[in-house]
Amino acid sequence: xxxxxxxxxxxxxxxxxxxxxxxxxxxxxxxxxxxxxxxxxxxxxxxxxxxxxxxxxxxxxxxx
Numbered sequence: 001x002x003x004x005x006x007x008x009x010x011x012x013x014x015x016x017x018x019x020x021x022x023x024x025x026x027x028x029x030x031x032x033x034x035x036x037x038x039x040x041x042x043x044x045x046x047x048x049x050x051x052x053x054x055x056x057x058x059x060x061x062x063x064x
Contacts, residue, residue, distance in 0.1 A: 002045050002061060009063060011038050016055050016064045 004012070007028075014024045021032040021039070028035070043049060046057045058064045 002057075002063075004042075004045070004063065008038070008042060008045075011035070012042065012054075012058050013064050015039065015042075015051065016058055 010028065011024065014027065019027070021035040024030075025032045025035045030038075039051075039054075042054060046054055048054050048057060055064075
């Protein structure tokens with residue numbers, strides 16, 4: 001199982017609910033570019049290349 005920070009878990013929940021980087025940035029008080037950087041780090045942690053694969057892994061590992 002992948003170890004995640006609280007920020008990463010919150011980000012994953014927003015990604016899985018279909019929110020855009022801009023929407024997530026507004027909610028988390030971060031710029032959309034920062035959200036995209038966080039998203040890329042999550043891709044590396046999970047060993048995936050696409051949002052759909054990230055969502056699948058988050059659900060499979062029961063993170064969301």
